[in-house]
Amino acid sequence: MNTGSDILIVGQTPPPYHGQAVVTAMLFDHDWGDLKVERLRMSYSDSIDAVGKLAPGKLLHLLSLILKTWWIALTKKPEIFYYLPASANKAPVIRDILYLNAVRWCFPKTIFHYHAGGLPLYLNSLGKLGEIAKKTYADADVSIDVIETEPPSGSFFASKENVVVRNGIDAMSARTNRDDNGIFQIIFVGLLSEGKGVMQIVETAKILRDRNCQFHCKMVGDWSSEAFHNEVEAKIKNDHLEGSFQFTGPLSGADKWQAYADADCFFFPSHYEAETFGIVLVEAMAYNLPMVTSRWRGIPRVVEGGNCAILCDIKSPNLFADALEELSKDADKRKEMGKAARKHYEACYTRERFINSMEKVFVDLLKV
Numbered sequence: 001m002n003t004g005s006d007i008l009i010v011g012q013t014p015p016p017y018h019g020q021a022v023v024t025a026m027l028f029d030h031d032w033g034d035l036k037v038e039r040l041r042m043s044y045s046d047s048i049d050a051v052g053k054l055a056p057g058k059l060l061h062l063l064s065l066i067l068k069t070w071w072i073a074l075t076k077k078p079e080i081f082y083y084l085p086a087s088a089n090k091a092p093v094i095r096d097i098l099y100l101n102a103v104r105w106c107f108p109k110t111i112f113h114y115h116a117g118g119l120p121l122y123l124n125s126l127g128k129l130g131e132i133a134k135k136t137y138a139d140a141d142v143s144i145d146v147i148e149t150e151p152p153s154g155s156f157f158a159s160k161e162n163v164v165v166r167n168g169i170d171a172m173s174a175r176t177n178r179d180d181n182g183i184f185q186i187i188f189v190g191l192l193s194e195g196k197g198v199m200q201i202v203e204t205a206k207i208l209r210d211r212n213c214q215f216h217c218k219m220v221g222d223w224s225s226e227a228f229h230n231e232v233e234a235k236i237k238n239d240h241l242e243g244s245f246q247f248t249g250p251l252s253g254a255d256k257w258q259a260y261a262d263a264d265c266f267f268f269p270s271h272y273e274a275e276t277f278g279i280v281l282v283e284a285m286a287y288n289l290p291m292v293t294s295r296w297r298g299i300p301r302v303v304e305g306g307n308c309a310i311l312c313d314i315k316s317p318n319l320f321a322d323a324l325e326e327l328s329k330d331a332d333k334r335k336e337m338g339k340a341a342r343k344h345y346e347a348c349y350t351r352e353r354f355i356n357s358m359e360k361v362f363v364d365l366l367k368v
Contacts, residue, residue, distance in 0.1 A: 004077030005036040007362055008107070010069070011084050012042045016222065017250050018191065019279035020084060020115040023167050023354075027082075030355055035362060038072050040065070044095070062095060066102045073106035080365055081107035084115055085137055087274045088122035093133050100136050109365055112137060112154065113144040113165075117276035117297055120156035142365055146277040147298035163361060166302075167279050168354030171286035171345075172254060174261035184215040184328035187263035187289075189256070189280045190270070192247075193224035197269030197294065198232060200317055204269070206239045207321035213328055217267070219247045220259055260287035264334060265327050268293040271314040277302060281309075285345035290337035292323040306344030308337050 011024035028039050042065060044058045072078065081104060086092030104110060123130035134157060142161045143154020152162035190196045201217060208215055223229040236245055251259055260266075266284035268291065275297040282302070284291055291309040293299055303309040310327075312319040327334050 004079070005038050005072075006078060006366055007032075007035065007080040007082055008038040008040060008069070008072055008076070008078040009082045010040045010042060010065075011082075012044070014252070017252055019167070019277065022169070022279060023115070024084065026169075026351060026355065027358065032359070035359070036078075038076050038078055040068055040072065058091075058095070062099060066099060069099075069103040070106065073103070078107060080109045080111060080141075080362065082111045082113065082362075084113045085119060087116035088118040090126070090129075093123070093126070093129070097129075097133055097136050109141045109368075110139075111142045111144065111361065111365065112140045112157075112159070113146075114153040115146055115276065116274040117149075118274055120153065123156075141368070142361060144361065147301045149276075149298070165354065165357040165361065166348060167277055167282065168349045168351045169279065169282055169286065170351035171260075171283060172257045174254065174257040174287075176261050177258070182214060184213065184324070185262060185264045186215055186217045186267050186324065187220065187259060187265070187284075188217065188267050189220040189251075189259070189283065190268065190278075191224055191272075192219060192221045192229070192232070193272070194228060195270065195272035195275075197271060197314075198228075199235065200269045200315060200320065201267060202232060202235050202239065202241065202245075203317040204267075204320040204324065205241050205244050207317055208324060209239075209241065209244065211321070211325060213325050215244065215324070215328060217245050218259060218263065219245060220249075220251050220256065222250050256283075257287070260284060260289065263287075263289060265289060265324065266291045266293075267320070267324065268299075269312070269314070269320055270294050270299065271296050275299065282345060282349040285341040285349065288338035288342045290327055290334050290341065292320055292327070303344070306340055306348075308341035308344055 009027050012021045013025040013028055014021045044061055086096045123133050137157040140154060140159045142163060143159035145153050145164050146167050148164050154162040188201060192198050205217055236242060260283060266289040271294060277298050285308060293309050293311060294314045295311045296314050300311055310323040312323060
C-alpha cells in the first residue's frame with residue numbers, strides 16, 4: 001500500500017440536509033481502522049435553496065477547495081481520490097470541470113460515486129460543454145452507482161470498473177408518542193419541490209378529504225423556493241385543507257426519527273429528475289412504515305422484494321389516494337407491510353452493510 005494516506009474523500013456533508021450529504025457524512029464520521037483516510041468538506045451551499053445556483057461566494061470556495069486539495073495531495077499523498085460528481089445542472093457541472101481538471105492529476109487513482117441520476121443524458125444536451133464534462137469525468141478507476149442502472153453511469157464515461165453500493169443508514173430507536181385517535185398519519189420527508197411530488201400530495205389530500213377519509217399529512221423538509229412555497233400554500237387554502245397539513249421544516253437527529261415513529265404510512269410520490277435512490281425510503285423502512293411511492297427511476301429497485309410498498313404511476317393522485325385509503329382502512333395490512341419494511345431494511349440497507357461495501361471498494365482498488 002501507499003506509504004502516505006490511502007484515500008482523500010471530498011464531499012458535501014450537512015447542512016443542508018439531503019440524501020447525498022447524509023450518506024457522505026457517514027463516510028466522514030467512520031473510523032476506517034487501518035485505512036488512512038483524509039477528509040475535505042465541500043460547503044458550496046448552506047441552505048437547500050442555494051444548491052445548484054451560481055453565487056460569488058461559491059467561486060471563492062472553489063478556489064479554496066482547489067488549494068486545500070493541492071496541499072493534501074502534496075503533504076499526505078493519498079493514492080485514491082474519491083469524489084461525487086454533479087447533478088444534472090449547469091452550475092455544478094461547470095464547478096466540477098474547473099475543480100476536477102485542477103486537482104485530479106494529483107492522484108494515482110480515482111473513484112466517482114454517482115448519487116444523482118440523469119447526468120449522462122443531461123451532458124448530451126449541453127453541446128461543447130457536455131463534451132468537456134464527459135472528458136473531465138472519463139477513465140475513473142471505479143465508478144459507483146447507488147442502485148442498479150442499465151447501463152451503469154460509469155459506462156458513459158469509460159470507467160475501468162463499475163460497481164453498485166446501495167446506501168444504508170443507522171436509525172435511532174424511537175417510540176410513538178401520539179394518541180391513537182383514528183386519524184391516519186401520513187408523513188413525507190424530502191425537499192419540498194414540484195419534482196418530489198409535493199403538489200401531488202396536496203391533490204391526493206383533496207381526493208381523500210372528498211372521500212371522507214380521516215388523515216393528517218406531516219411534511220418534513222426545506223422548500224425548494226419561496227415561489228413554490230406560496231403556490232402550495234395557496235392551493236391548500238383554496239382546497240380548504242389547512243387543518244390537514246403540518247409543515248415542520250427540516251428535521252434531523254432524534255426529531256426526525258420521532259416524526260417517522262409517529263406516522264402510519266410514508267408517502268413519497270417523487271418524479272424528481274435526479275432521483276436515483278431516495279434515502280428517505282430506507283429511513284421509512286427502518287421505522288416499520290408501509291410506503292406509497294412512485295414507479296420512477298431507482299425507486300422500484302430500492303423497494304423490490306420487500307413487500308413493503310405500493311407503487312403507482314407518477315403524477316397520479318387518484319392512484320395514490322386509492323393506495324392510501326386502502327392502508328388507512330386496513331391496520332393488519334399496515335402492520336404486515338411495516339414488518340416487511342423493517343426486515344428489508346435489516347437485510348439490505350443498514351449502515352454496517354453500506355460501510356463494509358464501501359471499504360471493500362477502497363481496499364480492492366488499493367491492491368490494484
